[in-house]
Amino acid sequence: FIDLDNFKAVNDTLGHDMGDQLLAQVAARLVASVREADTVARFGGDEFVVMLEALAPDIQDAATQAETVAEKLLASLNQPFELDGGQHYSTPSIGITLFGDERLSVDELLKRADLAMYQAKAAGRNTQRFFDPDMQAAVNARSNLEADLRQGLARGELLVHYQPVVDHQARLLGAEALVRWRHPQRGMISPAEFIPLAEQTGLILPLGQYVLQTACEQLQRWSQQSATAHLSISVNVSARQFRQSGFVAEVLQALRSHQADPRKLKLELTESLLLGDIEDTIARMEQLKGEGVGFALDDFGTGYSSLSYLKRLPLDQVKIDQGFVRDVLTDPNDAAIVRTILALAHSLDLQVVAEGVETAGQLTFLRLHGCEAFQGYLFGRPEPIDKFAADLLAPPASAPAGGAAP
Numbered sequence: 001f002i003d004l005d006n007f008k009a010v011n012d013t014l015g016h017d018m019g020d021q022l023l024a025q026v027a028a029r030l031v032a033s034v035r036e037a038d039t040v041a042r043f044g045g046d047e048f049v050v051m052l053e054a055l056a057p058d059i060q061d062a063a064t065q066a067e068t069v070a071e072k073l074l075a076s077l078n079q080p081f082e083l084d085g086g087q088h089y090s091t092p093s094i095g096i097t098l099f100g101d102e103r104l105s106v107d108e109l110l111k112r113a114d115l116a117m118y119q120a121k122a123a124g125r126n127t128q129r130f131f132d133p134d135m136q137a138a139v140n141a142r143s144n145l146e147a148d149l150r151q152g153l154a155r156g157e158l159l160v161h162y163q164p165v166v167d168h169q170a171r172l173l174g175a176e177a178l179v180r181w182r183h184p185q186r187g188m189i190s191p192a193e194f195i196p197l198a199e200q201t202g203l204i205l206p207l208g209q210y211v212l213q214t215a216c217e218q219l220q221r222w223s224q225q226s227a228t229a230h231l232s233i234s235v236n237v238s239a240r241q242f243r244q245s246g247f248v249a250e251v252l253q254a255l256r257s258h259q260a261d262p263r264k265l266k267l268e269l270t271e272s273l274l275l276g277d278i279e280d281t282i283a284r285m286e287q288l289k290g291e292g293v294g295f296a297l298d299d300f301g302t303g304y305s306s307l308s309y310l311k312r313l314p315l316d317q318v319k320i321d322q323g324f325v326r327d328v329l330t331d332p333n334d335a336a337i338v339r340t341i342l343a344l345a346h347s348l349d350l351q352v353v354a355e356g357v358e359t360a361g362q363l364t365f366l367r368l369h370g371c372e373a374f375q376g377y378l379f380g381r382p383e384p385i386d387k388f389a390a391d392l393l394a395p396p397a398s399a400p401a402g403g404a405a406p
């Protein structure tokens with residue numbers, strides 16, 4: 001199964017006539033690279049299928065032969081094409097599957113070859129990959145998980161836990177809302193396992209909306225009690241969620257419907273947003289900022305950071321990734337990175353939250369270099385709201401019972 005890499009760009013930049021010419025030249029090269037008895041077909045768009053018959057009876061030998069032909073096709077298609085009087089380069093991604101002993105339907109075979117082709121794309125394109133059953137198992141597990149997550153959302157299996165964020169005197173400033181999935185069979189599942197899938201499938205939209213609504217509801221509850229009225233909640237927002245057209249309206253609607261104070265809501269964005277339309281990102285942030293909503297850049301230092309962008313984004317806060325905090329006392333590089341982030345943030349007038357603070361030693365280092373807010377197991381793990389309130393908001397012994405907000 002052969003798919004041309006970036007074929008759309010040819011159509012878009014050189015026009016459809018040139019795209020057609022390229023396809024015709026590719027077809028001619030494919031035909032020229034295989035034996036008379038083999039079959040070459042255009043499957044549709046920029047996809048071709050080549051069927052090689054009468055390979056060696058031994059499966060390993062057959063695989064080697066198929067690989068040799070695939071390499072030959074790659075080499076042939078890597079030669080420049082003559083288009084519009086100029087030279088044009090195009091590369092293919094090739095997926096291979098073997099058949100013979102097994103009785104498989106045509107659909108199943110094509111599906112396998114197509115899957116393998118996607119592996120070739122994922123491996124960087126202009127290469128070939130074989131279908132293997134492990135790959136199929138991974139695909140199946142993924143689609144099961146997706147169906148499960150869809151149901152889990154509908155059945156209310158997703159929960160929001162809260163982790164404290166404290167100042168340099170360990171006073172509570174607020175919490176980060178972290179989603180959890182209480183799976184009926186598998187128990188508690190961490191977001192690292194299902195957020196990427198939710199992003200790929202679009203389920204992040206209802207999921208993100210649920211977390212946002214839950215956080216706004218909690219903010220409203222906290223606002224009712226003087227002991228908790230100052231607390232803020234940070235909500236993680238994926239790039240896909242942030243870019244969706246109704247995002248700004250959705251956030252404002254969540255705040256209004258729960259009568260929550262926008263100034264107590266912080267949205268945590270990641271550096272991956274900087275890879276997209278930066279002007280649009282800034283415009284959205286400005287709109288929400290105009291209503292009082294705050295912004296933090298999460299996992300700072302792990303992604304694509306451009307200082308000029310950092311300056312342009314209307315941020316309030318950066319969160320130093322826990323990966324740097326972890327070894328801050330033992331790895332001089334991490335220590336240097338943390339000090340640099342702190343100095344940079346101060347000069348840009350950004351608040352800094354250090355994530356993943358687990359030891360008093362890490363805390364001392366961070367405070368020494370000017371960090372003013374902290375999050376990590378040293379101060380508390382993410383917990384359900386009742387536990388969070390009991391641990392952190394319990395009234396002093398002298399206060400009347402029931403003084404703490406839930």
Ligand code: C2E
Pocket residue numbers: 163177178179190191192195208211236237238268298299322355356357358375376377378382
């Ligand atoms: P994050 O936003 O960077 O959240 C911090 C993660 O560090 C959390 O993992 C938290 O439990 C963990 N953590 C906090 N303190 C410590 C510590 O002292 N030591 C160690 N080793 N870990 C600590 P968690 O809850 O598993 O969340 C993982 C990631 O999933 C989050 O990273 C965030 O990117 C994403 N996520 C969580 N909830 C949501 C959500 O509602 N929406 C979106 N889009 N992403 C979410």
Ligand code: MG
Pocket residue numbers: 176236268298
């Ligand atoms: Mg976060």
Ligand code: MG
Pocket residue numbers: 298299319321322355
């Ligand atoms: Mg983080």
